[in-house]
Structure formats: C-alpha cells, structure tokens
Amino acid sequence: MRGATPGQVAAAALIAAFLAVFLVLPVGTVMYVAFTEKGTGAFTLVNFADFFRTELFVRSLWNSVYVSAMSVVWASALALPLAIVTTRFAFRGAALVQTLGFLPLIMPPFVGAVAMQLLFGRNGSVNLLLDEWLGFKVPFMEGLNGVIFVQSLHYFPFILINLSASLRNIDRAMEEAAQNLGSSGLRLFRRIVLPLAMPGYLAGASLVFVKVFDDLATPLLLNVKDMLAPQAYLRVTSIGIADPMGYVISVVLVVASVGAMWLSALATRGRDFSTTQRGGGGLARRQLSRGEAVLAWGAVGLILLLVLSPHLGLLLLSFATVWSFAPLPDGYTTAHYARVFGESSTYIANTLVYASLAGAIDVVLGTAIAYLVLRTRLVAREWLDWTAMAALAIPGLVLGIGYLRCFYGVQLPGGQPLATLWIMIVLALAIRRLPYALRACHAAMQQISASLEEAAENLGADKARTLRRVVVPLMTGGILAGFVTSFSTAAVELSATLMLVQSNSDAPLAYGLYVFMQSAAGRGPGAALGVIAVLLVAACTLAAHLVAERDHRRKGGSA
Amino acid sequence: MTAAGISIRGVDLSYGPSRILRDVSIEVAPGELFAFLGPSGCGKTTLLRLIAGFAQADRGTVEVGGRDIGRLPPWKRDVGMVFQSYALWPHMSVRRNVAFGLEERRLPRAEVERRVDAALERVGLAALGDRKPSQLSGGQQQRVAVARTIAIEPKVLLLDEPLSNLDAKLRVQVRRELRDLQQRLGITTIFVTHDQEEANTICDRIAVMNEGVVQQVGTPIELYARPANLFVAGFLGSANMLEGGLVEGGRVFQTRGGARVDVPAGTFVPASAKLVFRPQDAALGPVRDDALGLSGVVVHREFLGATVRYGIAMGADEIAVDAPFRSGDALLDVGARASVTLAPGAALFLGP
Numbered sequence: 001m002r003g004a005t006p007g008q009v010a011a012a013a014l015i016a017a018f019l020a021v022f023l024v025l026p027v028g029t030v031m032y033v034a035f036t037e038k039g040t041g042a043f044t045l046v047n048f049a050d051f052f053r054t055e056l057f058v059r060s061l062w063n064s065v066y067v068s069a070m071s072v073v074w075a076s077a078l079a080l081p082l083a084i085v086t087t088r089f090a091f092r093g094a095a096l097v098q099t100l101g102f103l104p105l106i107m108p109p110f111v112g113a114v115a116m117q118l119l120f121g122r123n124g125s126v127n128l129l130l131d132e133w134l135g136f137k138v139p140f141m142e143g144l145n146g147v148i149f150v151q152s153l154h155y156f157p158f159i160l161i162n163l164s165a166s167l168r169n170i171d172r173a174m175e176e177a178a179q180n181l182g183s184s185g186l187r188l189f190r191r192i193v194l195p196l197a198m199p200g201y202l203a204g205a206s207l208v209f210v211k212v213f214d215d216l217a218t219p220l221l222l223n224v225k226d227m228l229a230p231q232a233y234l235r236v237t238s239i240g241i242a243d244p245m246g247y248v249i250s251v252v253l254v255v256a257s258v259g260a261m262w263l264s265a266l267a268t269r270g271r272d273f274s275t276t277q278r279g280g281g282g283l284a285r286r287q288l289s290r291g292e293a294v295l296a297w298g299a300v301g302l303i304l305l306l307v308l309s310p311h312l313g314l315l316l317l318s319f320a321t322v323w324s325f326a327p328l329p330d331g332y333t334t335a336h337y338a339r340v341f342g343e344s345s346t347y348i349a350n351t352l353v354y355a356s357l358a359g360a361i362d363v364v365l366g367t368a369i370a371y372l373v374l375r376t377r378l379v380a381r382e383w384l385d386w387t388a389m390a391a392l393a394i395p396g397l398v399l400g401i402g403y404l405r406c407f408y409g410v411q412l413p414g415g416q417p418l419a420t421l422w423i424m425i426v427l428a429l430a431i432r433r434l435p436y437a438l439r440a441c442h443a444a445m446q447q448i449s450a451s452l453e454e455a456a457e458n459l460g461a462d463k464a465r466t467l468r469r470v471v472v473p474l475m476t477g478g479i480l481a482g483f484v485t486s487f488s489t490a491a492v493e494l495s496a497t498l499m500l501v502q503s504n505s506d507a508p509l510a511y512g513l514y515v516f517m518q519s520a521a522g523r524g525p526g527a528a529l530g531v532i533a534v535l536l537v538a539a540c541t542l543a544a545h546l547v548a549e550r551d552h553r554r555k556g557g558s559a
Numbered sequence: 560m561t562a563a564g565i566s567i568r569g570v571d572l573s574y575g576p577s578r579i580l581r582d583v584s585i586e587v588a589p590g591e592l593f594a595f596l597g598p599s600g601c602g603k604t605t606l607l608r609l610i611a612g613f614a615q616a617d618r619g620t621v622e623v624g625g626r627d628i629g630r631l632p633p634w635k636r637d638v639g640m641v642f643q644s645y646a647l648w649p650h651m652s653v654r655r656n657v658a659f660g661l662e663e664r665r666l667p668r669a670e671v672e673r674r675v676d677a678a679l680e681r682v683g684l685a686a687l688g689d690r691k692p693s694q695l696s697g698g699q700q701q702r703v704a705v706a707r708t709i710a711i712e713p714k715v716l717l718l719d720e721p722l723s724n725l726d727a728k729l730r731v732q733v734r735r736e737l738r739d740l741q742q743r744l745g746i747t748t749i750f751v752t753h754d755q756e757e758a759n760t761i762c763d764r765i766a767v768m769n770e771g772v773v774q775q776v777g778t779p780i781e782l783y784a785r786p787a788n789l790f791v792a793g794f795l796g797s798a799n800m801l802e803g804g805l806v807e808g809g810r811v812f813q814t815r816g817g818a819r820v821d822v823p824a825g826t827f828v829p830a831s832a833k834l835v836f837r838p839q840d841a842a843l844g845p846v847r848d849d850a851l852g853l854s855g856v857v858v859h860r861e862f863l864g865a866t867v868r869y870g871i872a873m874g875a876d877e878i879a880v881d882a883p884f885r886s887g888d889a890l891l892d893v894g895a896r897a898s899v900t901l902a903p904g905a906a907l908f909l910g911p
Contacts, residue, residue: 173642174646174648176611176613176642178663179612179634180636180638180639180640181660181711182634182637183634183660192648196648196649196650
C-alpha cells in the first residue's frame with residue numbers, strides 16, 4: 001500500500017482547482033441563475049414556470065425531442081444493415097464500410113448541412129431530377145426534416161461503432177448453443193443476437209440523442225429556430241446574458257443529456273454482456289450466396305452514397321462558380337481556395353493553436369488523473385475522475401453561457417473582460433474534450449502492470465522519475481490516441497466557441513465556416529474551408545491510427 | 560428413450576493447409592460414456608463440433624442412431640452439446656435458458672414448463688430458476704448448461720471440457736455427478752478432455768488423439784496397461800522410454816546405454832521401437848557384477864509420501880523408478896549405485 005506523497009496531493013489539488021473554476025463554477029452558475037430571482041438571488045421556480053407558459057419554448061422543447069428521437073430512428077436504420085453485414089457475414093466490403101462509415105464524424109454536421117441543401121433541398125439536385133423524371137419532389141430538407149436528415153447522416157457512426165463492437169463481442173458459443181438447441185435464422189437473431197447486442201446499441205443511440213439534442217449550429221444554419229439550443233443561443237445573443245431564459249433552457253439541455261445517459265445506463269444495468277471468453281472469438285461469419293451478395297453490396301452502396309453525399313456536395317460546392325437551381329454547378333474554379341488561403345488563413349492557424357493546446361491540456365490532465373486514480377491511495381481521488389467525466393453531459397452551449405456569465409465581469413489589466421480572451425476558448429474546448437482523453441489515458445495506464453513501476457522504484461527511481469521514464473513511455477499510444485481524439489473533435493467544435501468568439505481575428509475554423517455559410521456568397525469559400533477542415537481532421541486521424549499501429553507492433557501486440 | 564450409438568467413419572478435416580482430423584473412425588456404443596482425450600490442438604474439440612454440426616468434414620460420415628447426420632444443419636441434429644464456456648445467455652433467467660430449446664421445438668407452454676421443472680430438478684437447481692446466470696456460482700452455471708441440454712432429450716450428449724472452468728475441489732464432485740446423471744438418463748455421451756484423470760475416473764472407454772489421429776481406443780485400464788504406441792504410453796501416466804535396438808537375432812533389446820533386456824518370444828517389436836516401462840513396475844536392488852541388466856546411479860530422490868521416486872542415470876538416459884515407502888525403510892542416497900529389475904511382463908516395446 002502506498003501513501004500519498006506531497007507532490008501527489010499538490011497535483012490533485014491543482015487539478016481539482018482547475019476543474020472547479022472551469023467546469024463546476026460555470027455550470028453551477030448557470031444552474032444558480034436559472035433557479036434564482038433576478039436581482040435578489042432568492043430561490044424561485046418562476047423562470048421555469050415562464051418557460052413552460054411560453055408557447056415558443058414548449059414547442060422548441062417538443063421539436064428538440066422529436067428531432068433527436070427521429071434522428072436516432074434514422075441513424076439506426078442506416079447503421080443496423082451496415083453493422084450486421086460487416087460483422088455477421090464474410091463480406092469483402094467490410095473494410096470499406098468501416099472506413100467510409102466513420103467519415104461523417106470528421107466533419108461538423110453544420111458544414112454538411114449546406115451541401116445537403118444543394119443536393120436534397122426543394123430545388124436541390126435530387127429534387128430537380130425527381131421533378132424532371134417523375135414529376136414530384138420529396139421534402140427531405142423542409143423544416144425539421146432537414147435537421148433530422150443531416151443529423152442522422154452525421155451521427156449514425158456512433159451507433160455503427162457501438163453496435164458493431166457489441167456484435168463482435170458476442171461469444172460464438174452463445175449462437176452455437178442456440179443452434180444446438182434447435183434455433184436458427186431470424187428467430188435466433190431476434191432471441192439471442194439482438195438482445196446481446198442491445199447494450200451497445202443503446203449506448204450509441206443515447207449518444208446520438210444527446211448530441212442531436214445539444215447541437216446548435218445545424219438547426220441555425222438550416223434556419224430552424226424553434227428548437228431548444230438555438231433558442232438559448234438567440235436569447236443570450238439578442239437579449240443579453242442577464243436574461244434568465246437562456247439559463248433555464250441550459251438547465252433543460254443538461255437535464256435531457258443526463259436523463260438520456262441515465263436511461264441508457266438503467267436499461268443496460270446488470271447486463272454486462274461482453275460475453276467473449278477464451279476460445280470464443282466473435283460470431284461465426286456466414287458466406288453470402290450470390291444473390292445475397294448483390295443485395296448486400298446494393299444496400300451498402302446506397303447507404304454509403306447517402307452518407308458521403310455531404311462530403312461530395314461540399315467538394316463540388318468548393319469548386320463551383322455558381323450552383324443554384326441545377327443538379328450540378330454551372331462551372332468550376334479554384335478561386336474559393338485562393339480566397340480562403342489568402343484572407344482566412346488566420347482561422348486555420350487559430351484552429352491549429354486552439355486544438356493543439358486543448359489536446360495538450362487534456363492529455364496532461366488525463367494522464368495525471370488516471371495516475372492519481374489508479375496508482376495512489378489519495379482520499380476522494382475518484383471524484384476527480386467523476387467530475388472530469390461529468391463534462392460529457394454538459395452541452396457546449398451551456399458551458400459557453402457559463403463562461404460568459406462567470407468571466408465577463410472579471411476585468412483584465414487592459415480593461416478587457418476575461419471571457420473575451422482567446423484562451424477561454426481553449427479552456428472550454430479542453431474541458432469539453434477532457435472525458436475522451438481521460439478514458440484513453442486511463443485505459444492505457446490500466447494496461448501497465450504495477451510491477452513495472454515497482455521494479456523501477458526498487459532500482460532507485462523516485463515516483464516522479466518512474467512516471468517519466470517508465471509509465472509515460474509505455475502509455476505513448478494511449479496518450480497519443482487521447483490527444484488526437486481531443487484535437488480532432490476540438491478542431492470542428494462550434495457550440496461553445498460560438499458563444500465565446502468575440503472577434504474574427506480570434507475565431508477558429510469552425511466559426512469561420514459558420515460565418516461563411518450564412519451568406520449565399522460565402523458558400524463557395526465556406527465549402528473550401530470545410531474541405532480543408534475535413535482533410536485536416538482526416539490526416540490527424542490517419543496519423544494517429546498509424547502511430548497506434550506501430551506502437552502496438554512495437555510492444556509485440558501484447559499491450 | 561432408447562440410447563443411440565455414434566459411428567464416425569473415415570473423417571478428414573482441414574482448415575487451409577493444416578489437417579485437423581485425419582481418417583478418424585470411432586464407434587461409440589449406445590449408452591456409453593466415451594471420452595476424447597488428448598493434448599490441446601489434437602483435434603478432439605473439432606471432432607466434437609463436427610458431430611454437433613459446427614464443423615464440416617471434407618470426407619467421411621457421421622451417424623447417430625444409424626442415421627447419417629453429416630448434411631444436417633446444427634439445429635436439426637438433436638445432439639445436445641454443453642459448451643466449455645457454458646454459453647448461458649446472460650439476458651435470460653435460468654428458467655428461460657432451460658426453456659429455450661423446448662420453445663424452439665414449439666412445444667405447448669404447459670409441456671415446456673413441466674420439462675423445465677424436471678430438468679432443473681434433475682440437476683438440483685429447482686429453487687434458482689428465476690436467477691440470472693451471472694448470479695450463480697461456476698458450478699451452478701455448469702449445471703444450468705447441462706439442464707438446458709438434457710431438457711430437449713437429445714439423442715446424444717456432447718460435453719466440451721465441462722470441468723475446465725471449475726476449481727479443483729469441485730471438479731471431483733461434479734465429474735461424479737455427471738457420471739451419475741449420465742447413468743440415470745442412459746444417454747450416449749461424449750466427454751472431451753485433456754485431463755487423463757477425468758477420463759479415467761468416469762468414462763467407459765477413451766479415444767486417445769494426437770495431431771488429428773486417433774492413437775488408440777480402449778478402456779482406461781487397457782490404455783494404461785497396453786498402450787499401442789509411445790504417445791499413448793507417455794500421455795497416460797508416466798513412463799520410462801529408452802532408445803535402443805534389437806540384437807542377437809531379435810531375442811534381446813539393447814538400449815543406447817548398453818543395458819540389455821530379454822524380448823519374450825512372440826513379442827512384436829515395431830521399427831524404431833523404444834523400451835517402455837512404468838516407474839512402479841521396476842525395483843531397485845544392489846548392483847550385480849554381470850552388468851548386463853539395467854543399472855545406474857541415483858541422481859534425484861523425491862519423497863512423495865506413499866512412494867519414493869528415484870531418478871536413475873544410466874549413461875545418457877535417465878529413468879524414474881518408484882519404490883513404495885513404509886516407515887523405517889532405509890532410502891538410497893543420491894550418488895549410490897543401484898540395479899533396476901523389471902517386473903515380469905512390464906517391459907513394452909513401442910513404436911511412435
């Protein structure tokens with residue numbers, strides 16, 4: 001048993017202070033404001049009564065729930081066939097699906113939204129062709145439909161990833177036992193495979209629900225204002241940070257996030273279905289017959305085409321001279337890229353700086369918290385872990401509002417409010433992405449046997465040197481994975497940023513995109529910027545993947 | 560229910576270039592408790608899965624009760640299998656697990672419940688039907704797996720390493736219970752194991768397998784006393800094996816170290832045979848002068864309680880000899896010379 005050294009206590013105190021100031025305080029302030037009377041500070045529910053009395057807010061709440069639920073439904077419809085075909089059958093395209101299926105995640109959904117308008121909107125390519133050939137149009141992008149369409153295409157990988165993982169984790173013997181007892185085909189799938197995969201599915205589905213519920217930029221860009229997140233944003237930006245409604249909506253957003261996660265945890269409680277045991281090794285893959293293969297390729301091709309349509313649309317748009325009321329652009333040009341590199345390179349530079357700093361803060365905090373939790377006996381060390389993870393349930397918008405409220409009044413020596421400093425954007429991004437990095441670091445450290453450290457200490461290295469010379473080098477892969485996850489998601493994050501960016505010169509890429517995309521003339525350069533963002537994130541993800549592979553091989557595949 | 564025999568004839572099975580089973584033929588009599596015994600990777604589990612329909616033979620037939628089942632899918636075979644991992648479905652209660660096969664057979668609800676009760680009663684778990692598998696101990700889970708399989712009253716019962724996930728103490732108890740259950744049901748049963756003790760203690764007959772080939776089939780005593788080859792002799796119990804060759808027109812076997820043992824008239828000595836004998840079939844004595852028999856130097860001595868195991872170096876070879884221990888016996892010390900006398904009939908000459 002190890003006692004806590006003064007260094008460890010100091011590290012824990014520092015982390016606790018950081019989390020308290022930049023996570024607990026802002027969120028707590030939002031809660032406090034929502035539940036107190038303006039001016040007096042007395043506890044009141046009047047703000048909530050107002051919320052539920054206002055027809056617009058109730059409709060927005062209902063719309064947000066409806067859009068999130070329908071997005072889950074459609075995302076499931078996209079993910080289910082892909083997951084089943086790739087995990088249950090010997091399907092040649094499995095690698096393709098696994099790669100292309102995750103592409104949506106590397107682009108902010110609101111970027112795709114504009115391209116989707118051009119492809120699927122009332123006068124978009126698809127509807128123009130439909131009208132010409134068949135004489136009717138489909139309202140893919142009308143009102144809430146558009147949000148649902150864009151969001152389900154964007155977030156379905158969360159369901160695909162989780163569902164595929166849990167399908168793969170089902171012990172082959174589970175299925176064979178059912179066959180041995182006389183079950184087969186769809187019946188076996190319904191009675192055994194599906195229930196066993198349910199926890200993974202629910203985890204993915206609840207994530208999609210929460211993400212869609214919290215997303216601000218997509219409905220704004222599609223000009224859908226009667227949803228909760230846009231309402232909160234509009235209240236704060238148009239009426240001001242003193243208006244209680246923004247805070248009430250924030251509380252509703254947090255409650256919905258926590259509620260969805262809690263429900264999915266409840267539904268899967270006591271069902272630890274990771275059933276693979278030694279000698280197990282996943283479900284048997286069935287060979288496809290010729291007809292089935294054609295059907296599978298058809299379905300997969302159609303889904304992938306749909307999933308990649310925002311990317312294709314964006315690419316077309318970025319090279320288009322004029323694209324309106326036509327299935328394809330009128331002409332092509334590289335002028336948009338020239339313009340983006342000419343006048344908007346600050347966006348790109350800012351993004352690289354912000355996302356790198358946020359990623360660095362995250363892996364330092366993540367490693368430190370993982371170390372304190374796993375390797376020390378510090379009192380209440382789990383609280384650090386729980387608090388950091390709680391950021392998962394805080395929508396970026398809420399964090400942004402909290403930062404404005406808490407730090408706007410703090411004056412810097414130059415008279416500038418603290419909240420408007422670009423470093424606040426970095427901190428908000430770091431807090432938002434900390435859970436991802438923490439889990440990666442935690443997992444990496446868990447795999448290191450404590451005896452490796454004990455051996456170093458036994459040979460004369462103190463704790464700090466052991467950490468530096470043994471633990472951190474062994475964790476490289478995990479730390480890097482954490483950094484890249486934080487970096488690449490922070491690079492395209494908008495909801496907190498939208499609240500905190502005060503001037504164009506401080507704005508990151510996602511914000512620039514948003515500004516461009518709001519005007520018809522800005523769409524071309526916006527698309528070019530979007531393509532750059534996608535390439536940036538894709539390159540980082542690929543690099544991380546390669547490094548992780550090398551790291552894995554270097555350790556002999558045992559880690 | 561009348562018991563069905565199993566007959567496996569000329570089965571070959573390859574995965575790519577590796578041949579898992581080679582010309583396997585085994586006859587299991589109705590009602591028999593039969594073991595597939597061998598080291599890991601010998602093909603015993605594959606052979607079991609072949610009977611259950613989870614592996615396909617390239618050649619050969621599998622019959623149960625005189626009917627060729629080689630072309631039936633697993634769910635039409637009616638051969639009950641208890642999986643090594645038990646494969647209990649975690650999302651179903653014990654009762655629902657046991658009822659599964661009966662429901663798949665579309666039996667009336669009342670009949671299903673009656674047979675579930677009976678199966679759980681049989682394995683002594685009647686009170687735990689509403690638990691989830693995760694709430695049971697390893698031994699209880701194993702009994703649920705057995706109950707789930709016998710509930711459908713299969714023609715034959717296949718047990719894949721059923722004791723491997725239990726702790727040592729429980730294993731002895733559970734293997735007896737399995738034997739009792741099998742006797743009461745009178746069901747033809749195949750038991751896959753790598754543990755010779757398990758196979759010896761409860762099985763009627765054993766097929767010893769190695770590298771996809773059936774080495775020998777027989778009762779535990781036959782296999783131990785009359786192993787067909789070096790592999791069987793070495794796998795069941797411990798055996799001394801000395802290289803050498805026939806001299807004097809085949810009447811004497813001379814070991815590499817120069818020791819000579821008479822070959823009884825009429826004994827078949829295969830090519831590249833070794834002299835094989837069990838440690839307890841040899842006795843140590845004072846060194847004789849003729850130096851033609853076996854003799855050597857004590858290099859190890861292990862006191863095992865009922866016996867003392869001596870390691871005797873004979874030239875390049877080292878053999879083990881077990882001497883029974885009675886209180887007051889004087890033991891040979893390391894470094895002492897001793898002669899080794901084989902009991903009549905103990906010397907075997909076996910090829911690979």
